[in-house]
Every structure is written in structure tokens, then in C-alpha cells.
Amino acid sequence: MSDAEATQSGDSxxxxxxxxxxxxxxxxxxxxxxxxxxxxxxxxxxxRRISVLQLAEQYLRFVEAARALRIELAxxxxxxxxxxxxxxxxxxxxxxPSEEGPSAEDLAAHLAFQLExxxxxxxASGRLMGRDRLGREFFARGEPExxxxxxxxxxxxxxxxxxxxxxxxxxxxxxxxxxxxxTDVYPLELALERLxxxxxxxxxxxxxxxxxxxxxxxxxxxxxxxxxxxxxxxxEMAKQGQLEIQQGETFAPIRVRLRPQGDR
Amino acid sequence: MxxxxxxxxxxxxxxxPVPPIAEQERMIEAILFASAEPVTAAELxxxxxxxxxxxxxxxxxxxxxxxxxxxxxxxxxxxxMRTAPDLGWLMRTEQVETRRLSRAAIETLAIIAYHQPxxxxxxxxxxxxSLSRGTIDQLMELDWIRFGRRRMTPGRPLTFVVTDGFLxxxxxxxxxxxxxxxxxxxxxxxxxxGMPGQQRSSxxxxxxxxxxxxxxxx
Amino acid sequence: MxxxxxxxxxxxxxxxPVPPIAEQERMIEAILFASAEPVTAAELxxxxxxxxxxxxxxxxxxxxxxxxxxxxxxxxxxxxMRTAPDLGWLMRTEQVETRRLSRAAIETLAIIAYHQPxxxxxxxxxxxxSLSRGTIDQLMELDWIRFGRRRMTPGRPLTFVVTDGFLxxxxxxxxxxxxxxxxxxxxxxxxxxGMPGQQRSSxxxxxxxxxxxxxxxx
Numbered sequence: 001m002s003d004a005e006a007t008q009s010g011d012s013x014x015x016x017x018x019x020x021x022x023x024x025x026x027x028x029x030x031x032x033x034x035x036x037x038x039x040x041x042x043x044x045x046x047x048r049r050i051s052v053l054q055l056a057e058q059y060l061r062f063v064e065a066a067r068a069l070r071i072e073l074a075x076x077x078x079x080x081x082x083x084x085x086x087x088x089x090x091x092x093x094x095x096x097p098s099e100e101g102p103s104a105e106d107l108a109a110h111l112a113f114q115l116e117x118x119x120x121x122x123x124a125s126g127r128l129m130g131r132d133r134l135g136r137e138f139f140a141r142g143e144p145e146x147x148x149x150x151x152x153x154x155x156x157x158x159x160x161x162x163x164x165x166x167x168x169x170x171x172x173x174x175x176x177x178x179x180x181x182x183t184d185v186y187p188l189e190l191a192l193e194r195l196x197x198x199x200x201x202x203x204x205x206x207x208x209x210x211x212x213x214x215x216x217x218x219x220x221x222x223x224x225x226x227x228x229x230x231x232x233x234x235x236e237m238a239k240q241g242q243l244e245i246q247q248g249e250t251f252a253p254i255r256v257r258l259r260p261q262g263d264r
Numbered sequence: 265m266x267x268x269x270x271x272x273x274x275x276x277x278x279x280x281p282v283p284p285i286a287e288q289e290r291m292i293e294a295i296l297f298a299s300a301e302p303v304t305a306a307e308l309x310x311x312x313x314x315x316x317x318x319x320x321x322x323x324x325x326x327x328x329x330x331x332x333x334x335x336x337x338x339x340x341x342x343x344x345m346r347t348a349p350d351l352g353w354l355m356r357t358e359q360v361e362t363r364r365l366s367r368a369a370i371e372t373l374a375i376i377a378y379h380q381p382x383x384x385x386x387x388x389x390x391x392x393x394s395l396s397r398g399t400i401d402q403l404m405e406l407d408w409i410r411f412g413r414r415r416m417t418p419g420r421p422l423t424f425v426v427t428d429g430f431l432x433x434x435x436x437x438x439x440x441x442x443x444x445x446x447x448x449x450x451x452x453x454x455x456x457x458g459m460p461g462q463q464r465s466s467x468x469x470x471x472x473x474x475x476x477x478x479x480x481x482x
Numbered sequence: 483m484x485x486x487x488x489x490x491x492x493x494x495x496x497x498x499p500v501p502p503i504a505e506q507e508r509m510i511e512a513i514l515f516a517s518a519e520p521v522t523a524a525e526l527x528x529x530x531x532x533x534x535x536x537x538x539x540x541x542x543x544x545x546x547x548x549x550x551x552x553x554x555x556x557x558x559x560x561x562x563m564r565t566a567p568d569l570g571w572l573m574r575t576e577q578v579e580t581r582r583l584s585r586a587a588i589e590t591l592a593i594i595a596y597h598q599p600x601x602x603x604x605x606x607x608x609x610x611x612s613l614s615r616g617t618i619d620q621l622m623e624l625d626w627i628r629f630g631r632r633r634m635t636p637g638r639p640l641t642f643v644v645t646d647g648f649l650x651x652x653x654x655x656x657x658x659x660x661x662x663x664x665x666x667x668x669x670x671x672x673x674x675x676g677m678p679g680q681q682r683s684s685x686x687x688x689x690x691x692x693x694x695x696x697x698x699x700x
Contacts, residue, residue, distance in 0.1 A: 030585075030586070030609070030610070030611050031609075031610045031611035032610060033609070033610025033611070034610060034611070076611075102678035106678040107677075107678060110675070110677055110678050113670075113675060114607075114608075114610070116671060117608060117671045118608060118609065118610065120666055120669075120671045121589060121592050121593050121596065121608060121609075122589065123662075124592045124595075124596055124660070124661070124662060124666065125588045125589050125591065125592035127661040127662065128588075128591070128592050128595065128652060128660070128661065129588055131652050131653060131654075131661070132567035132570065132652075132653050133580075133651055133652060133653065134564070134650055134651045134652075134653065135576075135577065135578040135580065135651075136570065136577055136578075136580070137567040137570035137653075138564045138565045138566065138567045138569075138570060138653060139294070139297070139298035139564065139565045139570075139573055139576050140298070140518045140519075140562065140563075140564060141297060141298070141515060141516070141517065141518045141563060142297065142298045142299045142300040142301075142518075142576060143299065143300050143301060143344070144516055144517055144518040156363070156364065156365065156433075157364065157365040157370050157373070158434075159434045159435065159436070159628075159629075161364075161365075161370055162370060162373060162374050162377065162434065162442075163374070163442065163443060163448055164448075165367070165370045165371045165373075165374040166371075166374035166375070166377075166378055167448070168371075169371055169374065169375065169390060169391065289551070290549075290550060290551035290566070290569065291551060291569055291572055292551070293550060293551030293552055294551035294552055294565040294566060294569040294572060294573070295551075295572055295573070297515075297551070297552045297563065297565055298565050298573055298576045299575075299576065300576075311572055312572075332508060332511060333507070333508035333509060333510070333511030333512035333513075333515065334511055334512060334515045345515065347512040347515055347516050348508070348512060351508065351509060351512040354509055354512055354513055354529060354530075355512070355513070355516050435628040435629070435645065436629065437630065437631045438631065440631075440632055440638075441629050441630065441631055441632055441640065442629075443629060443640055447640050
């Protein structure tokens, strides 16, 4: 500490020392409002009569001191400092009638209100935690009775589970596996089943189209699907040696018959 | 940090006059109520202020509870409060085995809660699998869902909505108070995993629910 | 899949005469004694024989236990038997070590209790710092807070309110019984006032302090 500083008024030195004591503790504050509340307590007046101007000066001095000591202050402390500097200048200067928005006094009053409210909530939380509490000063039944005559299963779920289930569904929506949703499709399994059941009657060459199921024979998508599946089924059965396939020429009807007994 | 003021722990006996018998009775009443198991007379004597007459206080307490819904009874070597045997039938529902809801059920419930009124087809569309009858039955039995109005679309499908019992169980005032995915994440209740945007047309499928007509009406 | 035994074998049906009020009182006494958790009046009504006057029986029961070692207390929408707080010193062995809450959690809890229903933004505005993720989580886990109604303002933010579990833990009948709530309200310290000149304040103002109405209606 230099001599020049030591010559300052005692008050100011005391204030500076206090500010420096605070700096050591800077991590102990929850944020600018918390710090402001601590500073305002030093005015030793009812928060309703706090001097916001004085408070702004204290805060700015604190930020200055922190800078001088090369302490990194979080951005929100600096934002508050800028705002308080602005408020201070507005409070000091005569009001500019052309200026729009809330007056400096309104802003100062709101800050005082915020401090008072935070203080009130601090006190309230202290009083709340100081109350008689369950399991500490008063007690619930130590041995709840369960004269259960019947057992009942109760299904339960928590809100969190419910909401997480929903969130899970919402994600999965995007990854729904590819599914064949068309309805006019005649599955191979059905065709195979049908052909196996009917082939016994086909001792002579029979047109493959004759094996199509009723309702799938009219021209169109359904017929094409049924024909394709039935043809695939016939190939499968031919491979297994159960039937023979014949086609007279390109695009001629495909004919099938039961494979003669001797050839099996 | 709030200072939780320590209560002056003064059970220091001897220094204080013996409390009146009615006060001793109160103390025993509180101890027996809060204790997880029967308490012996010796233990009571140890816990009560010195000079207390536990035996006499117990006699008073016992007669005070005579004919009440709760009795003071001897259990083995200890004393305990027990509900009157003739009221046992009232305790019937106390014993419940809680089991977690199946995944299918909770997902279905979630969809109904978030999308109500919602048709069966819509639920199936969102979940990507068909809805088993058992799931709906279970949720109905729990009184968490019920039938809503029929949808005014072809086929007039039934819809499902959640009940007041659902709101009660999940501590909600209205289904609109269900938090959105974003809000959950903000509240730190969900992994901060990216959640793709939700896109679903709420077009009504015309779908019949055969066999459920008779269940409609609530 | 799971067989749920039928639960509709209802307690005493209307075939029987309504028991006298003293008997109803006994029944409630037994039910409340048997349960460690508060039981709602609705649940009591459901379990007592049809035609019972639970409200009146509770009044009788309450005065019967006045000044005893065990009290009948109201906890939000429920009722419970609890030991008299002045006998806490006797219960050393029953005391449970409660996890110490951080200052942030305690203050957040107080703000929710006094300002409920309150949004996350309002909590942050009052404390002047953003709400850390774990705080809400922790208070929900303790079952001291839950989601309330959404605020009918742009963005329809979620709100938080305290639970019956909170009231039970702190020995409060209703949120109105919070220490100093009346004075704080009269001093305007429970108003949600935004910074003058910010858009946010206009939203809040046309809402006429929903916190108050919620807190003081039943």
C-alpha cells in the first residue's frame, strides 16, 4: 500500500480494506445480486432506504479492485457493473426529457426491490428450515400396520418414467424400421401353401394362373402380385422335385403338373 | 448455508422436577407411536425423565385407549400401539405389492396423456406396433385411462383420454401440464441427448374398433 | 398377463346402517394410526361405510388428541397422526439423518413455497442466478415439489408448486401457514415484478399475480 493512498480519508481506507476482504471471498458469492445484497448490508440501514447510488459506487469499486488484483470476474459481474455504471450516471445527471423508457429512479427502485425480495426469501428459507420437521422433532407412525387379508398388485409408474417413455418414442419415430405397408400383396408363404394343397390334382399340365386364389384373379396389381408369388412358389416346389414347369414359348402361359411318381 | 438451530437437547434428568403423570403418559404415547417395534418398560424408564413411574403411566394410557380404534397392548416383553382387532377389515388395502408398469403400458399411457383424445390406430402408429387388448385393459383397470368421445370421422373410432385418477397419481393438475421434452431437459431431468423434432400428422384414420362398441359409455 | 385380484369387493355397502359418529371416529383413528403417510379425506370416505361423515369425525378426533403426545394434523389434502413436536427430544433413537441441502436448493424451495406457482424464470430472477440442473431434480426426488399448472402467458411456461409431502415434512397444514407469508405479501415481496421497461413485466402484470390466488384459494 503506497503512502499516497494512506493519506486518503480514514473512511475510504476502511472501505477499501473491506472491499479487499471481499475479494478473497469472491467465489463465495452466488452472483452479482448476492454480492450487491452483501454490500448493501454495510449501509446498515433498512433495505427500503438503501442508497442505490452509494451501492452502485461500492459495487464498481469492488469490480475495480478485483481488476487491479487481476481476478477474473465472471461475465455476469461485468454486465452488472456496466449496468450500474449506466444507472449511476443517470442518477447523477438531470433527467433528459427526450429520453424514453423507465426513469433512473424506477430502475433504482426496482433494484432495491430485488434486494429486499432476495433478503426476504433468504430469511424465509432460514425460518422454513428452522421449523419443527418430520423425522426430527415430530414423527410418523414407526410401525405402520398391515393387516393384509388379500394381496393386491398395484402397478405404478412415475411421471419421469412416463415422460421419458414419451421422449423415447419420439426419437424412435425417426428410426422406424422399413416395413412393407401395402395391402395388395399376396405373400409367398400363402402361395406356397395353396399350391402344395392343390398340386395333387394337377396330374396333367395345368395353367399356373388356375392356381391363383379367388379374389386375386382379376387383372391388376392384385393379380400380378398373386401370379408372381405363385410362380415363385412353383419354382420352389420344382426345386424340391415336387412338380414340373413348362412354357411353350416366350410369354406363353406357364404350365405346371405334379411330378410323375416314377421320377421322384 | 442455513444454520439449523440446534434444539437445546435437555433431557438432563435430576435437575428437573419429575413431570406429572399425565405428561409421562404423553411421552410414552409418543414413543410407542413412533417406535418401529414394541418397547420394553425398562427402555421406557430409561428414556423418560428420572423418577417417572412408567408402570403407572402405562396403566393410565391403557385405560385411555380402552374402546378406542387403537389399543395399547403387550407384545412379548414390550408395549405397542395396535389398531383394534375388530377394525382389521379397514386395513385391508394397506398391503399392496407395487410392480412397475410394463414398457408397452407406460408408452401407451404416455401417448394417451400427450395426445388425448387419441384413437387406437394413432397409438399404434406412434408406437409402430399393434396395441394388445391387455394393455388397454390394464390401464383401464388402474383407472388411468377411459374412453373419450368418438372421433367424428368415418368409422367414428373410439378415443382414449386420461382420467382424474391419472392426474392424481402423477401429481398433475391438467394433462397440459405435462412437461415437454425440451422442458425436461432444461430441468435436468433428461439426458441432454438431441431429440429429433416431432413430426406427425394428426390425421384421423378411419378405423373401426369392432368389439369395443359395448364398452363405450362411461 | 398379470392377474390382478378383483378389487371391487367393496367395504361395507349401503345394506348396513351408518355407524354412529363415535364409531366412525374410531375407524378413522385406526386407519390413520396404521398409516405412516397422510391419508386424504377422499380415501377415508372411500374406506368408511357409506354415509359416514368423515369431516365431522375428523373434527371430533382432532379435539380428542389435542394436548396428547400424538396429534391429528392436516397435511394439505390429507390427514395424519404425528407426535407432538415438543417431545422431539425423547425420540433420539427415531431421528433420521436428513441429507443437508445446498443453500441454492433451500432458497429455491423457499421461493417455490412462497411464490407458487412459480416458473423457472421467476426463480432465477429472484435469486439473480440461473438454476442449476441438480436443484430441481433433488427437490423432486425428495417429493417436496412438483409441476403445477402451466402459466397462461406466452410460451406457456411450466410452473412449480410444493407437494403435500413438503407440508408434511415442515408441519404445515397449507401453504398459507408458511411463516411470515402474510407479512411478505402485504409488503409486496411476493409480487412478481419485472425490471421496469422490460417486456417480461407486461406479461406478468396482466396476470394479476396468479401465485396469490392459487395460494389462497382452496
